[in-house]
Each structure stands twice: as C-alpha cells, then as structure tokens.
Amino acid sequence: MNHWRKLALASAAALILAGGADPAAAQRRSPAAAQAQKSAPWPGLPPGASEEYMTLRDGVRLAANVFKPEGKGPWPVVLSRTPYIKDGRIDPDKDPKGVKNRENLVKQARRYTDAGYVYVLQDVRGKGRSQGFYAAFENDIEDGYDAVEWAAAQPWSNGKVGMTGGSALGITANSAAMAAPPHLKAAYVIVAPADRLSYSYPGGVLKEKDTIGWLSQQGVPQSTLDQTRGRSLDDVGWNRVAMTTNRKYIQVPIYNVGGWYDIFNGGTVENFEYLQNQGAKGARGNQKLLMGPFGHGPLSGDLAYPGADRLGLAGDQEIRWFDYWLKGQDNGIMDEPPVQYFMMAAARKDALSPKNRMIASANWPPAYREVRYYPGEGDALSNKAPTSASRKVSYRFDPTDPVKTYGGANLTFEKGPEDQRLVGQRQDYLRFQTPVLDRDVAIAGPVKVELYAATDGPDTDFVAKLVDVYPDGYEALVLDAPIRTKFRNGRLPEDIRMMTPGAPEKLVIDLWPTAITFEKGHRIALHITSSNAPRFEVNPNTGEPPALGKLKPRVATNTIYMDEAHPTALVLPVVYPDDVR
Known part of the structure; x- marks a missing residue:
C-alpha cells in the first residue's frame, strides 16, 4: 500500500476512534472550544475574514482566513493553500502596507461567497501566520489531507470541499488530491506541473533563473539552493511528491487550466491525459482541460493573442465546476466536450489573424x-x-x-x-x-x-x-x-x-x-x-x-x-x- 495512503488511513482511524464513524467528526468542536482556538484579531486581516487555526497530525498549527457567505449555513467549502501569505504579500515599492493585495484577496473571496461557498485561504506550513518549517511542497500531501478534513468538519461546512488555485496553489491542490481525503469532491487547478524534477530540470538541465530564483524569493536557505542545484538525478525525494508517481491515487474530478507559454504547459496537459484516460474511479472520464495562449504572467514580444488573460478565457467555468460537483446542480458542464484549446495563429499586435480561435475536442491530443x-x-x-x-x-x-x-x-x-x-x-x-x-x-x-x-x-x-x-x-x-x-x-x-x-x-x-x-x-x-x-x-x-x-x-x-x-x-x-x- 502506498506510504501516504497508509498515513491517511492511520489518520482517519485515529479520528474515528476520537469522534465516531465520521473521519471528520474528531475535528468538530463546540463553539466555545472553537473560540478558544482562535487567535485575537490582528490588523493585517483582510476585511470580511475571520482567522481560524487547525492542528496538523504532527501538532503544527496552520492559520487560515475564512470568508463566509451571507445568510445561514452550513455551506460547501472552496479551499486554497498558499505559500504566498493569506493576508497578502507586501511589495516594498508598489504596496508597502499590502493594501492592494488585501483588496484583491477580498475581491477573490467574494467570487466564492457570492456564489454560496465558504472560501478558506490557508497559509501553508512555515508561511505567514502558520507554524512550522517551510520546505517547498514537501509536506503538502499529508498537510493537504488534514486541511481538507478540518474544513469539512467545521460548523460552517456541509462536509463538501473543493480545492482551487494556480501555480504553487495548484501544486498544493494536486498534492492534497493525491492523498485522497474523503471529503474532497473536486478541484480546479491552474498551471501546475506533473513532475517537479522534469520541470526544474527539463532534459536534465537546471532552469537556472526560475528554479533557483523562485526558491530564493520564498526565503529558502542557501544550503537548500545548493542541494537543488545538484538534484538533477531521479530519486525518491523527487518521486515522493510527484504527480507522475502518485496521481494514480487521485479519485476526484479536476478542471485543469494551462497556457501554451506557461512554465507548466506540459504538466497541465499530461495530468489531464492520465487522469481522464487512466485515472482511478471518480477521476477517470471526469476531467476537463482548457489550454489558452498565455504564460505565467503577461507575455513579452510583439504578439497579442485574444484571451491571453487566463482568467478571462476561463470565464465562469470554475464556479460552474463547483456548482456541479459540490452543489449537485445539473448545469450541463459535464455534457460539454472535455477539452477546449486555443489554436494560435498570426497575432502581431497590429494584425491579428481570424484563425486564432478556441477549439473543442473529445480528448487530448486530437487526432494528428x-x-x-x-x-x-x-x-x-x-x-x-x-x-x-x-x-x-x-x-x-x-x-x-x-x-x-x-x-x-x-x-x-x-x-x-x-x-x-x-x-x-x-x-x-x-x-x-x-x-x-x-x-x-x-x-x-x-x-x-x-x-x-x-x-x-x-x-x-x-x-x-x-x-x-x-x-x-x-x-x-x-x-x-x-x-x-x-x-x-x-x-x-x-x-x-x-x-x-x-x-x-x-x-x-x-x-x-x-x-x-x-x-x-x-x-x-x-x-x-x-x-x-x-x-x-x-x-x-x-x-x-x-x-x-x-x-x-x-x-x-x-x-x-x-x-x-x-x-x-x-x-x-x-x-x-x-x-x-
């Protein structure tokens, strides 16, 4: 049996012993007990959020901002786990007090709360207000499992949890899905890799500026950077957290969104291909793929593709996705072709070709x-x-x-x-x-x-x-x-x-x-x-x-x-x- 499945089952067994037949029941607390676990409000909290803490299986406590819809719950939950600080990163030059970032977080949260979801944005281990040591993506399988089960057990939750996020947040969503937490029902993943070894070392060559540069920006110590420089070989450390090794355990529908110029282009496509055609029960046949003409940020050069904004291209697909899988609304999304991809063509800024267009397909790749x-x-x-x-x-x-x-x-x-x-x-x-x-x-x-x-x-x-x-x-x-x-x-x-x-x-x-x-x-x-x-x-x-x-x-x-x-x-x-x- 897979090591992480053993851990997950052991964790679930402990919860059952502590709280009954429901593996999430042990996480439920009385209102008074829950209040005692909360930290006092602090000035960095975005408007409309409450800060709540959970305890991981090893005793480390993680902080999350919880945004609730108006009215009376419980509601389904959309969870994101981030290394980028739940209260908004500080930009010393453009946003020294983090005001704009908090405004953006609130705007993002409202997309979910207005649609009838509790939105939970959690600092991963060792980041922001969470305890522990940050080791990029090394703990997110078991931490993600625990976070999903915690969210499912809260008084404001109806027990149905979806995960969402792009880039690093997409990686944490995929990691949690690999642990197969019982209350995770679906995910919406934007630009995430299949295998960090392949995407840090394509062809065996280190992506120098991006891999080392990004890790440096996350505060990773020099000793770890030096180790990363020397990790071009396939080993158990890479595979322990790799989608290519562990995605066979994923049991939920995932909507994958990627870009042709994105750093994780191949991973987005590869994850869809595997899960859609070879995945486990619950995953196989229930995946979606959308590929657009965008990168991991604004494109450089003299081309301008229509729909280069990945969120604009995806439109309301995320909410429709969660409405179907978390609320049971038969909105037709699963009757539509599973693949939409953008066929790029000539796209000079002053001479856009009409041959730039979206194409629907029954699978990826199309016949070629x-x-x-x-x-x-x-x-x-x-x-x-x-x-x-x-x-x-x-x-x-x-x-x-x-x-x-x-x-x-x-x-x-x-x-x-x-x-x-x-x-x-x-x-x-x-x-x-x-x-x-x-x-x-x-x-x-x-x-x-x-x-x-x-x-x-x-x-x-x-x-x-x-x-x-x-x-x-x-x-x-x-x-x-x-x-x-x-x-x-x-x-x-x-x-x-x-x-x-x-x-x-x-x-x-x-x-x-x-x-x-x-x-x-x-x-x-x-x-x-x-x-x-x-x-x-x-x-x-x-x-x-x-x-x-x-x-x-x-x-x-x-x-x-x-x-x-x-x-x-x-x-x-x-x-x-x-x-x-």
Missing part, C-alpha cells in the same frame, strides 16, 4: 499525423528525408559566452513569443527554415526534435527551438527545450553515460505540446544551439555537474548530423483545420 521536417543544405528545412551519405555542420560552444535568453516559458523574467532575431548572428546558433509556406500548416499535440549529434568531449548540451517566422522576418518563439547529453538514456544513476568524443548519437528533445497554425506566407523554423542563459544553466562541457565547478569549463566542438543514416528532424503533430473547427 507526425510530419518530419529535416534540416539540410543551405539552412533549409523540408519534409523530404535526406538522401546524402554525409552531411553535417559543426560549431564551437564556449560556456563563457552563452546564447542569451529571449522569451520562452519563463516565470521570473521576460516570457512568451519574443523575436529570436535578438539573438543575432552567431556561429553557435543554427537556423533552419522552410520556404515561404504556400498553405497553412496547423499542429496540435506533442512536439519533439530527433537530433543526431556529437561532441568532442564527455558531455554537452543541445537546445532546440520551434519558431514561427513572419513575412517581415519576426522570429516568434513557440517552444524551446534543452537536453544534457549524459542524460540521453534517462535520469537514474545507472542511465548516465558520457558521450564518446566524435561519435554521433540520437538525442530526443521533448519540446512539450502546443497548438498553432503556421499561416500561408510564414515559415516554420528550427533553431539549434547549445545554451540559452539565464533560462537554463550553462554546461561546462566537462562531464561534471556545473554546481561542483572543480574542473575548468572547456570549449566544445558540437556537430549536428543531417544525412540518410542520421536524419535529424523536427517532428510536428499536423492536424487538418477542416477536422478541428
């Missing part, structure tokens, strides 16, 4: 055909497989002079479809592109690059980018991802294998999914290089982890092969517009 585009002579990219016996191109990759990041699925800095012409002309940055398209090419599904490559040392990185080239030359980034060559066979210790200098090997780079129409008059481009900083940690080409830094970085000569025996290819999931309208 893999079409390979092969780089070749003269920087060409075509769907004709190479026939030459020998064709290759080499460049020198100097770790002290990395290619600079311009856009992408970033969190803490510029993100989205920035113009890759800003990279400039460099000998270590290869551009391959199709002729001007004489018809639209629409794709929807997973994108990858099958790269045949060699290096003259033990290890290096390769980075691939999918780019939409506009008629005026604007190189709009669509997707990008790296691979560290020593991890080409996997991330377990026994999978690591250094490269044989000069010997080409097949490397598969997962670029994640997307949906975009490369319009007539545009070009499809594949860009290949070996660095993208500060988005990704720069490889010293020595074979040792960059965090160790014992060996002097070396300049690598990297080679891309493009011949009949080594058919490097961009693999696109081509759909047919008439079939997906």
